[in-house]
Amino acid sequence: MAIQKSQEKRERILQAAIQTFSENGYSNATIKQIAKEAGVSFGTVFTYFENKNDLFQAAVLEPLEEVKAVMLDVPEPSEQPIEQIKMLIKKHFQYFAEQTTYMRMIQYVIGQPERFQKQFLPLDQFTIELRDALRPLIVKAQEKGEIINLEPNDVSDTYLAFINGVSLTFTDTVKNSGRWDTFTQHAFLLFGPKQ
C-alpha cells in the first residue's frame, strides 16, 4: 500500500479555502493562494478536490451541518419560554461570533443566489427548518401572553435576517467586538416582548 490521503490535510485545504473564499469571493480566490495558506502544493489541492468548484461546494456545505446542529437545537417549551428564548439567542450569537469567516462566505453565496444556486438552495432550506424549530417556543410564549401575537414564521424570518445583518455589518472591525451582548438584547426585541 502507498501513502493514504490524509484527512488532516484535506481539512487544512478546506479551512484555507473557507478563509480565502471568504476574503476574496470565488473568482478572485486562487488555488495557488489556497494551497499556500494550507501549506500544500498547487497540485495537491486537486488530489483532495476534483476542481475549484467542488472545493467551493465543500467549503460552503460541509460546515453547514454543524451550523444547523447549533441553530436548530431548540429546547421543548417550558413554563418560562421567555428565558428559553433569551438563552437560545445568546447561544446563537455566541456561535456566530466565533464563525465570522464562514458566515461571510455564506452571505456571499446568499447575495448571488442565481450564480451559486447549487450552494444557495440548501441555505434557503435552512430558513424553513429554523421556522419549524422556533415555532413551538414562540407559540408557547404568545399563549402565555409574554410576547405579542406576531406570526411565528415572520418572527423566525426576521430574526434570521437580523443575525445575517449583524454579522454582515458588524464583524469586520475590531471595534465591534464586545457588542455581541448588545446585539443579543436587541435581537430579543424582534420576538415582541411586552414591556
Next chain:
Amino acid sequence: MAIQKSQEKRERILQAAIQTFSENGYSNATIKQIAKEAGVSFGTVFTYFENKNDLFQAAVLEPLEEVKAVMLDVPEPSEQPIEQIKMLIKKHFQYFAEQTTYMRMIQYVIGQPERFQKQFLPLDQFTIELRDALRPLIVKAQEKGEIINLEPNDVSDTYLAFINGVSLTFTDTVKNSGRWDTFTQHAFLLFGPKQ
C-alpha cells in the same frame, strides 16, 4: 467641436455595471457582458470609464448620494415621535424594496471590506451619519417614555443591520414580495416600543 460624450450613454453603462456586478461580483463580471447589457461595444466602455476598477467605484459610490439623501432625511422630532419613526421606517423600506439590485452590490462590498477598502470606507461612514440623523428622534421618544431607554447608537446600528439583513435574505425570491409591510412592523420593534 464634435458632440460631447453622451451622458445618457455613460448612465446606461453605469446601470449595466450595477446590474452585472450585483449578479456576478467583481471578478466574474466582464466588460464584454456589461457592454452588451448597455448596448455599446467593448471598447466604448473605456471611453467613459478609465478601467474596470473605476467603473466599479462609480457603480458603488455614485448612487450612494441618493441613498444617503433618502436615508438621512429624518424630520425634526415632533410631539408624536413614534409616528415619525414608523413613517421613516416605512419610507426606508419602500426605498430599499426598489433598490434591491444596488443593495446587493453594497452588501457584496461590505462583505469584503479589506478587498474593497476604497469602496467600503464611505459605506462605513454612513453608519455614523445614520446614528447622528436618528438620535434626536430616538431621544425624544425615550424622553416621552414611549420607547424603552436603549442606547440610541445601538438602536441605529441594529436597525441598519436589520435593513441589510432583510434585503440580503429576502429579496432573492419572488415569494418575498409583499412582505415589506411585515418587515416594516418588525423593524419598529428594534426601537423598543412599550406594549
Next chain:
DNA sequence: TAATTATGATTGATTAATCAATCACTCATT
C-alpha cells in the same frame, strides 16, 4: 475637413486544470 467617439481585433497577463516525473510509504519475499 477636423475633431471626437465607436469598434473589435490584438496583446499580454492571469489562472484552472492537466500531467509526467518524483517521492514516500507499505508489504511480500527471503
Next chain:
DNA sequence: AATGAGTGATTGATTAATCAATCATAATTA
C-alpha cells in the same frame, strides 16, 4: 531484519482558455 517492487500521493511546469486593456481604424458629427 533487509530488500525492493508496487502503489498512489505530491509537485510544479505546461497548456489552454479567459479577460482587461490597448490601439489602429472606421464612423459620426459639426
